[in-house]
Amino acid sequence: MQTIKNTGYGFSTRAVHAGEEPDFREGATGDVIVPIHLSTTFARKKVTVPTGGYEYTRSLNPTRKALETKLAALENAKYGLAFSSGLAAETTVLLSLLKSGDHIVAFDDLYGGTKRLFNHIFNEYGISTTFVDATDISRLEEIIERQTKLIWIESPSNPLLKICDIRSIANIAHENNLLLIVDNTFLSPYFQKPLDLGADIVVHSSTKYIGGHSDVLGGAVLLNDEDYYQQIAYRQNAVGAVLSPFDSYLTLRGIKTLSLRMEQHQKNALEIARFLEKHPEIDKVIYPGLDSHPQHELAKKQSSGFGGVLSFEMKGSREDAEHFLERLTLFALAESLGGVESLIELPAVMTHASIAKEVREKIGITDTLIRVSVGIEDVEDLIDDMRNALLPEKFSNFFA
Numbered sequence: 137m138q139t140i141k142n143t144g145y146g147f148s149t150r151a152v153h154a155g156e157e158p159d160f161r162e163g164a165t166g167d168v169i170v171p172i173h174l175s176t177t178f179a180r181k182k183v184t185v186p187t188g189g190y191e192y193t194r195s196l197n198p199t200r201k202a203l204e205t206k207l208a209a210l211e212n213a214k215y216g217l218a219f220s221s222g223l224a225a226e227t228t229v230l231l232s233l234l235k236s237g238d239h240i241v242a243f244d245d246l247y248g249g250t251k252r253l254f255n256h257i258f259n260e261y262g263i264s265t266t267f268v269d270a271t272d273i274s275r276l277e278e279i280i281e282r283q284t285k286l287i288w289i290e291s292p293s294n295p296l297l298k299i300c301d302i303r304s305i306a307n308i309a310h311e312n313n314l315l316l317i318v319d320n321t322f323l324s325p326y327f328q329k330p331l332d333l334g335a336d337i338v339v340h341s342s343t344k345y346i347g348g349h350s351d352v353l354g355g356a357v358l359l360n361d362e363d364y365y366q367q368i369a370y371r372q373n374a375v376g377a378v379l380s381p382f383d384s385y386l387t388l389r390g391i392k393t394l395s396l397r398m399e400q401h402q403k404n405a406l407e408i409a410r411f412l413e414k415h416p417e418i419d420k421v422i423y424p425g426l427d428s429h430p431q432h433e434l435a436k437k438q439s440s441g442f443g444g445v446l447s448f449e450m451k452g453s454r455e456d457a458e459h460f461l462e463r464l465t466l467f468a469l470a471e472s473l474g475g476v477e478s479l480i481e482l483p484a485v486m487t488h489a490s491i492a493k494e495v496r497e498k499i500g501i502t503d504t505l506i507r508v509s510v511g512i513e514d515v516e517d518l519i520d521d522m523r524n525a526l527l528p529e530k531f532s533n534f535f536a
């Protein structure tokens with residue numbers, strides 16, 4: 137039935153059609169949108185023949201399958217799996233590839249929850265992790281051990297938006313018989329396709345840009361290797377970390393506008409980054425789309441865009457940063473990113489609070505570092521909101 141292949145059609149065409157082609161077989165209704173198949177179990181006429189390959193929704197569900205087909209088409213992957221959250225996807229990948237005694241080399245700037253998973257969960261099962269600044273390739277090679285099985289990176293990273301050279305790291309991984317896993321959440325497949333750059337497995341928190349509307353938690357795994365796919369799919373079913381049919385539908389719906397949203401997120405983010413760069417209350421702006429970003433050229437080389445997340449350092453104390461955040465009216469003071477609405481947060485206290493203070497400070501997550509997920513609103517309104525909130529306290533009271 138599926139005729140939209142991974143190649144041959146443009147990204148937006150695949151985003152709309154892949155996995156959702158109307159079914160014209162006898163008795164089918166030609167739905168343009170894949171229905172939400174809520175049935176948890178599927179009847180069969182013959183004991184040994186599951187109808188259409190479906191037995192039980194944890195193992196296979198038509199709505200989830202449509203999403204997995206679409207996700208694979210977008211990442212240029214052969215195989216896709218949809219999970220109940222980004223962390224469920226990460227956990228299942230790690231369970232599938234590692235055993236006690238193995239070692240992970242991971243980027244030192246990762247989502248706090250991912251670090252917690254490595255440090256506090258897998259560590260208990262005898263799987264150790266060494267964190268390293270993966271923007272420095274020579275450091276990576278130094279810490280690979282005999283027990284190392286994989287390298288895990290985010291690029292851009294959360295929350296410091298550092299860029300790793302995915303192709304060079306893939307080469308290092310393969311020369312050492314390791315797998316490279318890239319968390320592609322921040323750019324989405326619209327702006328970056330790590331498998332094309334040599335990565336072995338891509339993971340996503342589809343809660344973010346892929347879903348795009350802050351109304352569905354999900355995760356995804358995309359890859360080309362059939363053996364690893366079978367191992368991960370087997371464990372996904374065995375542990376039950378699957379996305380529900382309704383959440384699959386919401387994610388399918390969100391993806392259709394991914395390219396439009398990403399363009400708008402990026403346009404707004406660049407304008408806000410430029411505004412903040414000139415503002416006297418701001419010390420430093422980190423956005424891969426700015427010439428001032430240390431890996432701006434690398435970002436241009438390996439991605440087709442810079443995304444919609446930026447971070448910045450405010451002058452003053454943590455209290456000043458908190459006052460600024462609390463004075464904003466359009467930006468919601470909230471964790472997460474990638475939705476159509478602008479969100480803002482203080483990583484040290486919110487998304488990265490599970491990382492020890494010394495470790496945070498060592499890698500640059502200070503108490504005044506602010507992360508922004510720029511939405512698709514009118515950018516003038518967003519800038520006005522920031523300008524007002526950045527006014528020194530005495531003036532803002534005056535205008536209140």
Ligand code: P1T
Binds near residue numbers: 247249
């Ligand atoms: O929240 P969940 O869907 O389980 O995804 C975890 C995750 C994985 N990878 C990256 C890069 C992420 O940013 C996240 C979740 N991040 C946030 C909630 C946040 O505010 O950064």
